[in-house]
Amino acid sequence: MCFHNSMSKKAQQLAARYGRKSDIIEIVQDIINEQYHVNAFNFPKYPVITNSDEIQVFNWGLVPFWVKTESDAEQIRKMTLNARSDTIFEKPSFREPIMKKRCIIPSTGYFEWRHEGTKKIPYYIYLKDEEIFSMAGIYDRWLDKETGEEHDTFSIITTDTNPLTDYIHNTKHRMPAILTKGDEEKWLDTPLTKVDIQLLLTPFDADKMDAYQIDNDFIKKAPNDPNILLRA
Numbered sequence: 115m116c117f118h119n120s121m122s123k124k125a126q127q128l129a130a131r132y133g134r135k136s137d138i139i140e141i142v143q144d145i146i147n148e149q150y151h152v153n154a155f156n157f158p159k160y161p162v163i164t165n166s167d168e169i170q171v172f173n174w175g176l177v178p179f180w181v182k183t184e185s186d187a188e189q190i191r192k193m194t195l196n197a198r199s200d201t202i203f204e205k206p207s208f209r210e211p212i213m214k215k216r217c218i219i220p221s222t223g224y225f226e227w228r229h230e231g232t233k234k235i236p237y238y239i240y241l242k243d244e245e246i247f248s249m250a251g252i253y254d255r256w257l258d259k260e261t262g263e264e265h266d267t268f269s270i271i272t273t274d275t276n277p278l279t280d281y282i283h284n285t286k287h288r289m290p291a292i293l294t295k296g297d298e299e300k301w302l303d304t305p306l307t308k309v310d311i312q313l314l315l316t317p318f319d320a321d322k323m324d325a326y327q328i329d330n331d332f333i334k335k336a337p338n339d340p341n342i343l344l345r346a
Contacts, residue, residue, distance in 0.1 A: 132298075163218035202315075211253060216253075222240065223343075226239060226289075253268040272291060278320040279325075
């Protein structure tokens with residue numbers, strides 16, 4: 115699954131990469147500047163690209179619009195950090211967002227572990243020719259009726275592994291659904307059929323990806339520590 119991501123570029127670079135306005139750069143700069151490790155289990159704020167002409171900032175861990183209470187929201191977001199492509203059209207939390215609220219989760223790389231007996235070996239996985247690439251995501255907006263506050267949240271979609279990522283993630287055999295540059299705006303276009311969507315949620319070309327082993331203690335380092343990405 116995809117629970118540990120990296121976004122190590124500045125907000126200005128992100129805006130330029132996706133052709134979005136930079137009007138809110140000062141607001142989002144502290145959130146997205148040099149975050150070499152972003153841990154989903156902290157339910158962090160993260161930059162998201164929608165069909166809006168501005169960069170959005172949502173929390174990782176999708177809370178569906180129909181959730182009733184804050185307590186329910188706290189529970190459900192633990193189970194919606196990722197959305198499996200093979201069940202996304204059936205799950206109550208995901209079946210409306212996948213048709214109407216698709217987004218892009220920008221990434222500079224992500225982390226996964228290979229299991230060898232009792233050992234867990236961490237790897238950093240990235241695209242060879244794209245400093246910033248696009249993971250397919252979905253989002254939703256939940257209104258806390260007790261406080262009147264609106265919460266925008268997202269989930270990263272996962273799909274089957276390719277040969278490279280299958281070697282690394284050799285237990286659950288999942289990887290994020292990565293979009294080609296040519297498919298990015300198509301993904302954000304609302305009127306897509308289920309078949310159209312399914313065709314975009316396939317394993318990314320392994321030849322365009324690479325990975326290397328990193329130190330086991332990377333998860334203990336500060337998120338803005340570039341040493342996280344050092345080879346083991």
